[in-house]
Amino acid sequence: MKTAQTIYQEGSHRWVVIARDPSKPNCVIDTNEYLISREGDNLLTDPGGSEIFPAVFAALSTIVDPMAIRYLFASHQDPDIISSLGLWLECNPEIRCYVSRLWSSFIPHFGGDENSLAAIPDEGMSMPLGSGQIEYVPAHFLHSSGNFHLYDPDARILFSGDVGAALMPPEEDELFVRDFDKHIRHAEGFHRRWMGSTEAKLDWCERASRMKIDMLCPQHGSIYQGDDVMRFINWFAELPVGLSTFRHRR
Amino acid sequence: MSNKPTHKTSSGELAGFVRLNEGIKGVVLIAFQINIMALNAILLAHRAGEVALGFGVISKELRSLSVELTGLMQELSNDAYLAVNLISDLLRQERRYRLLKKATDLVADPSPALRDVMVRREEEFSLITYRVRDVRLRLLDRLEDARKLCQFGTAISRSAKIEAAYGREYGRALAEVSQEFDQKIQNILPSIEALCTGMQRR
């Protein structure tokens, strides 16, 4: 069973992470889902695959009524991100899922239609949530060609999808990064292979380094906070990625 | 819900209907062969003239039987196609139902809205289950018609053998044709029987 843990709270504004599911099948990659609540508005980031839907739903129910979730955000089109969409719509047909315009006609293969999907333009956009705003920040080609991160400027949290993801062994699977050097070893292979474009990577690093980020929250693995955020951005900027590294590794 | 099939039965059922379609193809092929054979038999009877009048009538009967059988098989095939579609949908719904049910079971105190979702799911589910059942019953009726048609075919192919005996110098040729008719019809019957039992077993 997954558990829900609050990682940020300021009045009614909060971020909750749904993580670490020891009961999930081994063949399914573990994912982090984040619930952003503000004055009764609820948004769930990368709600996950259909097989883990029951665990996510149940963990959420300890925090909010999952039927009251109005918005979903899919950083990209992968099955571990959004294949549960049909089930969410089953519970609440009014749900709107925000996703890159590239995928708005692909994702309905998982469920939903033009009414349930809201297309984010390539340049990104901001959206009201409660009394505040959240921003959909372009992160194209990292790894998906239509890819966004979600930034909450008031909470200073960046949800970074697969960027920052690490495939952790169970014994080191902490919610927050404690020892950056030790942690980043589990992120290296993933970033080398999944992130195909050096140009996209450097562009993202440059933009991210100018943002005020207290927590960088990936979809897999541990959350970076404080100085580890900048440490990650610098590490990523230096990391060789893409086809050249892939060829050498063959 | 008592009439709610499990995933296993639905996928078994799906395989059953897919097999049915394969069986139908086999019957249609034989019916086509009977049709051609009957056409040749009609021509042969025509050449034989007076002595094969009865044989000619029987060949025409066999020919229309093969046409009727082909039509029946086409209808069966349409129904099997419909059933395969319905059951595929059922399988998809079953998966959703299973996941939603699991979610509801894990939630400590499911809200009335969530319970409503489950009730709606179950209703939709049984609706499709009923439709599958209707299609199956219709299929069985049509298979029964096909079986009767083949039994009739067996009887007239026997008559063809008797008629062949009056064929004088054409006797041998007519006897060969009637023998082939009999064999073809005998080939179809077990296929139809197999289709019937395949459907009834579910």
Ligand SMILES: [Fe+2]
């Ligand atoms: Fe991905």
Ligand SMILES: [Fe+2]
């Ligand atoms: Fe992922």
